[in-house]
Structure formats: structure tokens, C-alpha cells
Amino acid sequence: MSHRPITEDDLHAYVDRALEPERQAEVANYLSEHPDVAKRIAAFSGQRDLLRAALAPIAEEPLPPELNLSRIIENRTQRPSVVRWAMAAMLLLSIGGLGGWAMRGALQTQPGGLAALAQEASVSYSVYAPDHVRPVEVRASETGQLVQWVSDRLHRPVKVPDLSTSGYRLMGGRLVPTEHGPAAMFMYDDDHGSRIVVLTRPMSSADQNAPMTPQAQGDVKGFAWADNGLGYSLVGQAAPESLRPIANEVRRQARPL
Amino acid sequence: MKDMLLQVEPLIPALRRHARALVRNRANADDLVQDCLERAVSRWYQRRDGNVRAWLFTILHNLAINQFRQSATRGRHVPIDETNEDDFGEAAVQEQKLMYQDVMNKLARLPEDQRAVLLLVAVEDLSYADAAKVLNIPLGTVMSRLSRARERLQQEIDGIANKESINVVSLRSGK
Numbered sequence: 001m002s003h004r005p006i007t008e009d010d011l012h013a014y015v016d017r018a019l020e021p022e023r024q025a026e027v028a029n030y031l032s033e034h035p036d037v038a039k040r041i042a043a044f045s046g047q048r049d050l051l052r053a054a055l056a057p058i059a060e061e062p063l064p065p066e067l068n069l070s071r072i073i074e075n076r077t078q079r080p081s082v083v084r085w086a087m088a089a090m091l092l093l094s095i096g097g098l099g100g101w102a103m104r105g106a107l108q109t110q111p112g113g114l115a116a117l118a119q120e121a122s123v124s125y126s127v128y129a130p131d132h133v134r135p136v137e138v139r140a141s142e143t144g145q146l147v148q149w150v151s152d153r154l155h156r157p158v159k160v161p162d163l164s165t166s167g168y169r170l171m172g173g174r175l176v177p178t179e180h181g182p183a184a185m186f187m188y189d190d191d192h193g194s195r196i197v198v199l200t201r202p203m204s205s206a207d208q209n210a211p212m213t214p215q216a217q218g219d220v221k222g223f224a225w226a227d228n229g230l231g232y233s234l235v236g237q238a239a240p241e242s243l244r245p246i247a248n249e250v251r252r253q254a255r256p257l
Numbered sequence: 258m259k260d261m262l263l264q265v266e267p268l269i270p271a272l273r274r275h276a277r278a279l280v281r282n283r284a285n286a287d288d289l290v291q292d293c294l295e296r297a298v299s300r301w302y303q304r305r306d307g308n309v310r311a312w313l314f315t316i317l318h319n320l321a322i323n324q325f326r327q328s329a330t331r332g333r334h335v336p337i338d339e340t341n342e343d344d345f346g347e348a349a350v351q352e353q354k355l356m357y358q359d360v361m362n363k364l365a366r367l368p369e370d371q372r373a374v375l376l377l378v379a380v381e382d383l384s385y386a387d388a389a390k391v392l393n394i395p396l397g398t399v400m401s402r403l404s405r406a407r408e409r410l411q412q413e414i415d416g417i418a419n420k421e422s423i424n425v426v427s428l429r430s431g432k
Contacts, residue, residue: 009400012407016378018385044407047414048379051364054357055380058277059270066291067273069266069298076298132299171302189303 006030011037015044076132113207114231118215118224120178121199121233124185125220128174129195129236136172136187146173150184154202156230158184161198161250168196168246180204196222196236196243198250203231212247214240223247227255261301264309265294271310271381272317278376279321281365289324293317311387314377318391325369363413371406374399 006027013019014027031038065071128135138146143160151158153175160170168188176185176199183201203210203226212225215233222235222243232254234247272293276286293316304312364372370392377388378399385403389396 008404012400012403013385015407040411043411043414047360047407047410050356050360051376051380053353054360055274055278058274061270061273063269063273064287067269067287067294069262069269069294072291072294073262073298076295132301135302169305193300193303 011041012044015041015048113203114210114213114224114226114233115215116178116180117199117201117203117226117231118222118233118235119217120176120180120183120201121185121197121222121224121235122215122217122220124176124183124199125195125197125235128185128187129197135195137174139172140170142172143170150175150182153182154184154200156202158200158230159254160186161253163188163196163246163249166246166249167191171195194236194238196234196238196246198232198234200230200232200254202229207231212251214244216240225251227251230254261298265297265313268310268313269294272313275314275376275381276317276321278361278364278380279373280324281361285324289317289320292320296320308387308390311383311390314381314383314387314391315393318373360414363410366413367406367409371402371409374402375406375410378403 003026010019010023010027014024014031017024019027031041138149147158147160150173160173163170167190169190171187171189173184173186175182177183178201180201180203183199186198186200187195188198189195207226208229210224210226210231212223215222215224215235217235219237220235221237221240222233223240224231224233225247226232232247232250234243234250236243269290272290273286276289276293277283280286280289293313296316297313300316364375367375373392374388377383377391378385383391385396385399389399392399394402
């Protein structure tokens with residue numbers, strides 16, 4: 001049987017009981033033949049025991065009230081939700097108002113198509129992006145299911161844009177209601193936790209194709225466009241300059257080859 | 258949120274222990290853990306990795322570093338001798354208590370980065386790979402810091418022991 005030489009790392013892993021049983025035995029054997037090393041390693045084991053014993057009582061103490069996790073969760077999820085609903089309600093009201101006002105002018109389709117889409121994306125963003133509990137209904141790990149679901153409901157194949165090259169990872173998505181029927185919402189986040197929303201739905205016959213235009217609702221900003229009957233809006237709270245290349249990427253990926 | 262409660266709550270005592278070992282002062286340590294839990298709640302769904310334990314220790318560690326930096330610039334660091342004796346293990350008996358306090362004082366003399374590795378590995382039972390993840394350093398650096406931490410702590414322990422018997426330790430305690 002060949003013996004791999006004992007390394008300093010092995011000695012520490014021996015102290016930390018992190019070795020495979022076989023290697024553990026080899027190190028033990030080595031130590032029995034090298035009393036000077038064994039003495040050092042025994043001292044390290046002694047340190048470990050002493051530190052664990054010294055710190056153990058802290059973990060036994062009853063938790064103070066401010067570390068009550070249920071309460072922290074409650075505080076976190078309840079207070080902001082009031083604000084969130086108020087914001088969503090205001091946005092919905094403004095959509096209603098705007099929609100009604102637009103209707104008064106021209107009863108037919110109008111260039112408001114993209115603006116309406118962007119507004120729907122902003123409402124979805126305002127409601128779901130700050131959500132700590134369930135920002136998405138179907139998580140990224142079940143992308144297949146998500147695609148199937150929204151494609152069925154939108155009656156056309158929907159692709160989930162991959163924005164990893166822009167630093168945004170898919171969190172997941174859901175179906176959201178709009179005045180123009182169901183829309184698919186996809187949510188992404190980056191390493192800093194900032195989120196963006198991509199909303200897509202079929203457009204009315206007048207807006208089958210529309211160039212990319214900047215859109216803003218308060219501090220939720222983004223872009224909207226339409227290609228081949230499908231409208232897209234990408235919104236977030238990042239600077240529009242940083243969102244534009246991402247919107248371009250979504251558009252590029254969504255176009256049929 | 259239910260699964261968060263189930264997965265995070267059992268780890269709170271270990272987070273407290275680690276925080277206390279890092280910053281020593283009970284109130285500061287618990288503040289740190291509270292911040293950590295609040296962040297964990299708000300980022301629960303952004304977590305990519307299934308390893309909740311390493312994830313929580315990462316958050317705690319990043320907060321601790323910020324606190325160290327702040328207290329370093331503000332000069333509001335609590336000197337170890339001023340910490341309340343009560344900050345350590347109230348359940349332990351007196352003699353043990355002194356011994357425990359002694360080892361904690363010696364541990365506190367290690368550089369912060371060595372101390373963190375030693376605590377994560379030897380007390381919190383994190384794997385070397387998880388410790389590397391928590392501290393955002395390569396595995397090799399974990400091993401070298403662990404080795405230096407142990408040597409250094411042993412020098413502290415031996416140093417004091419030798420000083421009491423003979424007076425030939427200035428060479429060792431110097432480094």
C-alpha cells in the first residue's frame with residue numbers, strides 16, 4: 001500500500017475531524033511515530049476543545065426578544081405591504097383615469113398602446129419587486145413550466161430572455177392581469193439585489209410593431225416596444241442608460257431568427 | 258416564509274455565538290445578529306445557494322467587517338479589558354470561567370482574519386470550503402490562515418504559561 005505524504009493541511013483536517021476515516025487513520029499512525037508533531041497537534045486539539053467549551057454557553061442562552069425571527073419576518077413583510085398596496089392602488093387609479101381620458105379622445109386604437117404596456121409593467125414592478133414573500137409565482141428552477149404556462153395563456157410561444165450577460169439572473173415569473181388580457185411577467189435581479197421586470201403580452205392590431213421608446217412612471221423607468229404583435233416592456237429603478245442595453249438584449253433574443 | 262423560519266431559526270444560537278466571539282460585547286453582537294436576520298428575511302428569495310448556514314454566516318461576516326471598519330475609524334472599539342465579565346458563559350463555574358475568559362482574551366489578540374477562520378472551522382464546524390465561501394477567500398488562504406491562527410494562539414497560550422515559570426519567552430511572544 002502506497003502512502004501519500006502527510007501534509008500540514010492533513011494535520012489541521014485531523015484536528016477538525018474533516019478527513020476520510022482511512023486518511024484519519026494514516027495521520028494517527030504518522031503521529032504515533034512522530035511525537036514532536038503529535039505534541040503540536042494535541043495542543044491544537046486542546047485549543048479547539050477549549051474554544052468550543054468557552055463559547056458553548058452563549059449558544060445555550062435564551063434568545064432576546066429582538067432576535068425573535070417570527071417577529072422580524074412580521075415586521076418586514078407587513079409594514080411595507082401597506083405602502084406597496086397604496087402605491088399599486090394609486091397606479092391602478094392613474095391607469096383607469098388615463099385610460100378613460102384616452103378613450104374620450106379617440107375610441108379607436110391609439111398610440112397609447114406602448115404607454116399602457118409600460119404602465120402595466122410599472123404596476124407589476126411596484127407590486128411584486130418589493131415583495132419579500134413571493135415576488136414570483138413560478139421560480140427560475142421551473143422555467144420550463146413557466147414558459148408552458150404563459151405560452152398557453154398568451155396563445156403564442158413566449159421565450160424567457162436570458163439576461164445573465166447583463167448581470168441579471170432570472171428569479172422567475174407569473175401571469176399578471178391587464179386591461180388588455182393576460183401578460184407574462186418575468187423578474188430578474190443582480191448581485192446587489194436590484195430587480196427588473198420584463199412584461200410581455202399581445203398588442204392590439206394597431207401596435208403590432210412599434211419602435212423602442214423610453215417610458216417612466218415615477219421612479220420606475222424603462223422601455224417598451226413591439227415586434228410581430230408581441231409587446232414588451234422592461235422596467236426597473238436603475239438608471240435608464242443602464243436599462244437600455246438590457247432592453248436591446250431582450251429585443252434581440254425575442255426576435256425570430 | 259414558513260420554510261425560512263424552519264431553516265433559519267435553529268441557526269440563531271450559533272450566529273449569536275459567532276458574533277459574540279468576533280465582537281465580544283454582548284449588545285453589539287446581538288445587534289449584529291439582528292441586522293443579519295433582517296437582511297436574511299429580506300433576501301431570502303434571492304438566495305441562490307442551498308446552503309443556508311454558509312449563507313447566513315456570510316451575511317453576518319460582512320456586517321461584522323463593516324462594523325470593525327466603522328469602529329476603527331470612529332475609534333469606538335471596546336477594549337477587551339473593559340468588556341463585562343458577564344459577557345461570557347454565565348453558566349460556567351468560576352474557575353472554568355476564568356480559564357475560558359483567558360482563552361478568549363488570547364484569541365482576541367489574533368489578527369481579525371485569522372480569528373474568523375479559526376472560529377468558523379473549529380467552533381462552528383464549517384467545512385473548509387464553506388469557510389472559504391463565507392470569507393470570500395481561496396481555500397488555500399483558509400488553510401494558511403488556520404495554520405497561522407493555531408500557531409499564534411498556541412504561542413499566546415505557551416507564552417503566558419512560560420512567563421509564569423521562567424523568563425525566557427520574549428522571543429516567542431514577540432511574534
